[in-house]
Amino acid sequence: MPELPEVEVVRRGLADHVLHRPIRSVEVLHPRAVRRHLTGDFAERLVGRTITAAGRRGKYLWLDVGHDEAIMAHLGMSGQMLVAAADRPAEKHLRIRFTFETGPELRFVDQRTFGGLSIHPLVDGVPEPVAHIGRDPMDPEFSLDAAVAGIRRRRTELKRALLDQTIVSGIGNIYADEALWRARLHGLRPTEKLTRAQGVTVLQAASEVMHEALDQGGTSFDALYVNVNGASGYFDRSLNVYGRGDRACRRCGTPIVREPFMNRSSYSCPRCQPRPRAAAAPRR
Numbered sequence: 001m002p003e004l005p006e007v008e009v010v011r012r013g014l015a016d017h018v019l020h021r022p023i024r025s026v027e028v029l030h031p032r033a034v035r036r037h038l039t040g041d042f043a044e045r046l047v048g049r050t051i052t053a054a055g056r057r058g059k060y061l062w063l064d065v066g067h068d069e070a071i072m073a074h075l076g077m078s079g080q081m082l083v084a085a086a087d088r089p090a091e092k093h094l095r096i097r098f099t100f101e102t103g104p105e106l107r108f109v110d111q112r113t114f115g116g117l118s119i120h121p122l123v124d125g126v127p128e129p130v131a132h133i134g135r136d137p138m139d140p141e142f143s144l145d146a147a148v149a150g151i152r153r154r155r156t157e158l159k160r161a162l163l164d165q166t167i168v169s170g171i172g173n174i175y176a177d178e179a180l181w182r183a184r185l186h187g188l189r190p191t192e193k194l195t196r197a198q199g200v201t202v203l204q205a206a207s208e209v210m211h212e213a214l215d216q217g218g219t220s221f222d223a224l225y226v227n228v229n230g231a232s233g234y235f236d237r238s239l240n241v242y243g244r245g246d247r248a249c250r251r252c253g254t255p256i257v258r259e260p261f262m263n264r265s266s267y268s269c270p271r272c273q274p275r276p277r278a279a280a281a282p283r284r
Helices: 004-017 042-046 144-153 158-163 173-183 196-215
Strands: 023-028 053-057 060-064 069-074 079-084 094-100 105-110 116-123 257-261 264-268
Touching: 004 053, 004 060, 004 079, 004 196, 023 042, 042 116, 069 079, 144 158, 144 196, 158 173, 158 196, 173 196, 173 264
Parallel strands: none
Antiparallel strands: 023 094, 053 060, 060 069, 069 116, 079 105, 094 105, 257 264
């Protein structure tokens, strides 16, 4: 699923192309695309309103439409927010089409229909369903000290804590593995044994790797993760550990190890990131 850099790429594209333009019409082409909008009046609520801002916290994206409300976008595994000329043929998996009084359309395309759009009230500038999540490292009000303290208060494994969006938002599986590799820490390290310095190091590493990914348009492993113009990011070429199982560590040459993790995979270097002594060895 897209993580913070990929969502921020989309947010910036929307900010460049759809702000301050009155919505002329909204066409919902698949009911699953608005299933999270529980009142059943998605299109009717938006016609005539103007998108005033494009916001993001962590991996969550939204468009302010006035009256203290916003369209929140769940991109899911394949959701795309595309800006397209009105005369461009409809995409095969087009789910929602926005037209404006002038200029190009905004299209929500979703091959697997796991994503969707919904309208929610804003709470302190954030859509109500995500108002409880933590700030992300790119947020000007993000507190590194508070985030480190939050991680160290948990009684869990370090990687699980990094993925806990209530502590720090925006870090997903890819960038957690990359941050842990940079910090030379294993994801199974108990958070209660993490020093403050180690917590600072791993969160600073997460911030660095996500900024670098953002500069390269995010990480795209297939054609589903694209910006508003349909272009893929290319940070996958710069990944040091994620997806590189059995390949040599770029730092020490030791083969990278892939292990199952929460129905996904974790990647680490057994030399640069020694496992905690209490953690069981991976099954072969």
